[in-house]
Amino acid sequence: MTPVRVLLVDDQALFREALATLLATNDGITVVGEAGNGDEALSRVAALAPDVVLMDLRMPVLDGVAATRRLRAEHPGVRVIALTTFDDDEDVFAALRAGAVGYLLKDVSSARLVEAVRAAARGESVLQPSVAAKVVARFAQLPDTPQPRPQPLVVPLSERELDVLRLLAGGRSNREIAGTLFLAEGTVKNHVTNVLGKLGARDRTQAALRARDLGLL
Numbered sequence: 001m002t003p004v005r006v007l008l009v010d011d012q013a014l015f016r017e018a019l020a021t022l023l024a025t026n027d028g029i030t031v032v033g034e035a036g037n038g039d040e041a042l043s044r045v046a047a048l049a050p051d052v053v054l055m056d057l058r059m060p061v062l063d064g065v066a067a068t069r070r071l072r073a074e075h076p077g078v079r080v081i082a083l084t085t086f087d088d089d090e091d092v093f094a095a096l097r098a099g100a101v102g103y104l105l106k107d108v109s110s111a112r113l114v115e116a117v118r119a120a121a122r123g124e125s126v127l128q129p130s131v132a133a134k135v136v137a138r139f140a141q142l143p144d145t146p147q148p149r150p151q152p153l154v155v156p157l158s159e160r161e162l163d164v165l166r167l168l169a170g171g172r173s174n175r176e177i178a179g180t181l182f183l184a185e186g187t188v189k190n191h192v193t194n195v196l197g198k199l200g201a202r203d204r205t206q207a208a209l210r211a212r213d214l215g216l217l
Helices: 013-024 038-048 064-074 089-098 110-121 129-140 159-169 174-181 185-199 204-213
Strands: 004-009 029-035 052-055 079-084 102-105
Touching (some): 013 029, 029 038, 052 064, 052 110, 089 129, 102 110, 110 174, 159 204
Parallel strands (some): 004 029
């Protein structure tokens, strides 16, 4: 299996070193470089071609949101996970609008972080449960103005796929969903693929939002 290539971007050198040491103990993940701000990150991405960037948000020179926005435009195949101390609404939605596929806090467990990196490399979105709740709450606050309704699903979700969808929308990883539903992780992955396909969604976040529009959550 080709290792997931990871770039670490944080203005605290000690944190980068600790993170690099942690990730180095996991098979299938290779830390290819580090950067101390968003401007350095853009140069490192161009030179090192990582699969996933773990991006702090509040940094000097160029902050993580601006760097993520530019990476999304210049290197659309690179997946950015915001890894930060802050989870206030302004940071969360700015990072997601900029193109981050994930948002995790720095107190996340090592196992959850490793799974998030692997999930992002597979094309999945990864959100801290508290962040996923913010996304759902924000959409619940939108004014109920008349808008074109999405078309009904051509192929409806099965009961098991609905179970997976609800947990997915809550920010659970495949492993966590498997534990909750007493399923094999490979089975959950297949269900997630089916859910994304039936909803016409490119990733987990879009699936959750589209499911809410359809009244499935």
